Amino acid sequence: MGFITTTIAAYRYFSTNSIGKSTKYAQNRFRSKTKTKNSEPRKPRTRIKWTDQQKQIISAISEGNSVFITGSAGTGKTLLVNHIIKLLKKCHPRSGVFVTAPTGVAACAIGGQTLHSFAGIGPGVADRHTLLDRVLSDKKAYNRWKKVEALVVDEISMVGAELFENLEYIAREIRGEDEVWGGIQLVVSGDFFQLPPILCKRNASGKEFAFEADCWNASFDFQYELTEVFRQSDSRFIKMLQGIRRGECEPQDIEFLEQSCSVTESESDPSVVQLYPLNKDVETVNQMKMEDLAEEGTIYLAVDSGNNPWKNQLNQGIAPNEIFLCKGARVMLIKNLSTWRGLVNGATGTIIGFHESENMDVIDMCYDNLLPIVRFDSGLTMVITPAKWVVMEGDTVVAERKQIPLILSWALSIHKCQGMTLDKLQTNLSSAFGYGMVYVALSRVRSLEGLKLQGFRPSKIKAHPKVLQFYKVFVSEQDTEVKNERANNISDRSSEVAHVTDTRSDGATKYHFSLSEFLSSRQK
Numbered sequence: 001m002g003f004i005t006t007t008i009a010a011y012r013y014f015s016t017n018s019i020g021k022s023t024k025y026a027q028n029r030f031r032s033k034t035k036t037k038n039s040e041p042r043k044p045r046t047r048i049k050w051t052d053q054q055k056q057i058i059s060a061i062s063e064g065n066s067v068f069i070t071g072s073a074g075t076g077k078t079l080l081v082n083h084i085i086k087l088l089k090k091c092h093p094r095s096g097v098f099v100t101a102p103t104g105v106a107a108c109a110i111g112g113q114t115l116h117s118f119a120g121i122g123p124g125v126a127d128r129h130t131l132l133d134r135v136l137s138d139k140k141a142y143n144r145w146k147k148v149e150a151l152v153v154d155e156i157s158m159v160g161a162e163l164f165e166n167l168e169y170i171a172r173e174i175r176g177e178d179e180v181w182g183g184i185q186l187v188v189s190g191d192f193f194q195l196p197p198i199l200c201k202r203n204a205s206g207k208e209f210a211f212e213a214d215c216w217n218a219s220f221d222f223q224y225e226l227t228e229v230f231r232q233s234d235s236r237f238i239k240m241l242q243g244i245r246r247g248e249c250e251p252q253d254i255e256f257l258e259q260s261c262s263v264t265e266s267e268s269d270p271s272v273v274q275l276y277p278l279n280k281d282v283e284t285v286n287q288m289k290m291e292d293l294a295e296e297g298t299i300y301l302a303v304d305s306g307n308n309p310w311k312n313q314l315n316q317g318i319a320p321n322e323i324f325l326c327k328g329a330r331v332m333l334i335k336n337l338s339t340w341r342g343l344v345n346g347a348t349g350t351i352i353g354f355h356e357s358e359n360m361d362v363i364d365m366c367y368d369n370l371l372p373i374v375r376f377d378s379g380l381t382m383v384i385t386p387a388k389w390v391v392m393e394g395d396t397v398v399a400e401r402k403q404i405p406l407i408l409s410w411a412l413s414i415h416k417c418q419g420m421t422l423d424k425l426q427t428n429l430s431s432a433f434g435y436g437m438v439y440v441a442l443s444r445v446r447s448l449e450g451l452k453l454q455g456f457r458p459s460k461i462k463a464h465p466k467v468l469q470f471y472k473v474f475v476s477e478q479d480t481e482v483k484n485e486r487a488n489n490i491s492d493r494s495s496e497v498a499h500v501t502d503t504r505s506d507g508a509t510k511y512h513f514s515l516s517e518f519l520s521s522r523q524k
């Protein structure tokens with residue numbers, strides 16, 4: 001069957017040229033996904049063994065409490081939130097559980113919608129009374145506020161104080177209950193040392209972070225800090241990251257990081273993900289790499305359904321509206337396809353060819369009717385079929401995008417990678433800006449061996465003073481019972497109060513770091 005391929009020129013101006021060609025290679029080698037799947041040895045499914053801290057949070061939420069979950073990067077906040085969402089849907093009517101995050105990408109990672117779209121407050125900044133009027137005049141938004149029983153907000157570091165306060169006010173007003181948040185069970189998660197909210201210029205209150213909201217403490221029955229880091233296992237690296245998180249870098253760490261800076265572009269391994277602070281750098285690198293390949297390929301156009309404003313959310317970086325793919329392109333999965341086979345959001349690989357789809361469904365997004373074949377860095381080869389991203393309003397799908405779940409991945413933005421776990425990463429931090437960016441970039445990687453650094457300057461390491469202050473007082477506001485129980489569970493507390501290592505039941509070293517305890521002990 002004939003199909004259209006598109007030249008590299010069309011990568012830049014995709015609407016212009018296309019020429020025909022056929023791919024016997026793809027047709028013969030990869031008839032179906034099932035065939036590839038059967039030839040792979042089945043690995044045992046790994047079950048998550050929740051820590052005592054994680055279990056405490058699960059139990060507090062199942063008892064109906066409102067909870068804030070914090071902790072450094074890689075302590076399992078998102079993994080836990082995904083589990084909690086399932087739990088909430090058992091404790092409440094499914095249609096009463098709303099899952100949100102401040103950005104489309106973060107919302108999709110937990111199968112939810114943006115906080116703005118849930119709230120129905122529309123775009124732009126306005127006072128709380130105007131926002132309430134907007135919700136009252138939007139029947140659907142009004143009904144959401146009426147029926148919500150549990151509200152999940154992930155990546156809270158990107159939610160501003162005013163928005164948090166305004167939503168709490170709207171909840172009380174619409175539900176006609178004096179109780180904080182009108183009695184909604186609130187589950188909020190995030191690390192304030194990571195990327196901060198984008199604030200509008202005319203922020204009269206001077207408040208920035210959600211924890212500065214007047215209602216913050218009253219909003220939660222419990223505030224927990226997860227202290228066991230899972231993403232990294234090397235205690236030296238974890239300690240260095242904890243320092244960077246609070247805006248500090250020891251001289252020996254600077255020396256070490258500067259040594260990592262010796263890598264040059266030409267030395268770089270093509271399988272390493274490159275992170276840049278600015279989108280324009282990401283696009284430039286990916287486009288240059290595509291041009292270097294000078295391969296013919298094919299374009300995938302997203303197929304969207306649903307109505308605005310929900311449909312607009314699909315354009316917020318969830319999956320590309322259009323993507324040109326060709327043989328040799330470095331790609332990254334942007335959807336979990338199979339956790340036990342390692343085909344998870346963030347898995348990288350290289351396109352080795354295309355497979356003609358037997359499923360005519362593809363023709364609506366790819367005129368060539370081809371599916372990309374990716375050899376993942378894990379060694380697994382797979383034909384990638386279209387995936388769906390949905391915007392949910394409670395239990396109802398209100399917009400949907402169908403697209404190949406891949407993005408070009410020679411380079412990625414630091415904003416896009418918040419939440420990801422990477423085996424190998426190269427980052428150029430010379431244009432890093434703002435608080436938390438260096439920490440977010442460096443904390444993605446599992447080990448120091450996997451890190452290659454360029455443009456590092458200690459002055460780029462910044463922690464916001466308000467965030468430091470928040471974590472300083474956080475310790476005294478934690479439930480003391482929880483803390484005591486945790487202390488009893490930790491066998492060796494002979495080192496620093498905040499750096500505690502012990503052994504897991506499987507013999508691996510367990511590393512705890514409580515920033516709040518560290519800061520408060522340093523104050524004494």
Ligand SMILES: Nc1ncnc2c1ncn2[C@@H]1O[C@H](COP(=O)(O)OP(=O)(O)OP(=O)(O)O)[C@@H](O)[C@H]1O
Nearest residue numbers: 049050051072073074075076077078079230231419
């Ligand atoms: N109880 C656990 N047992 C084993 N692995 C875990 C556990 N909790 C989390 N992990 C693993 O730790 C890694 C990091 O988890 P996750 O991405 O949820 O962390 P996070 O706190 O959300 O990080 P970030 O703040 O960077 O987004 C993942 O690979 C996850 O599967």
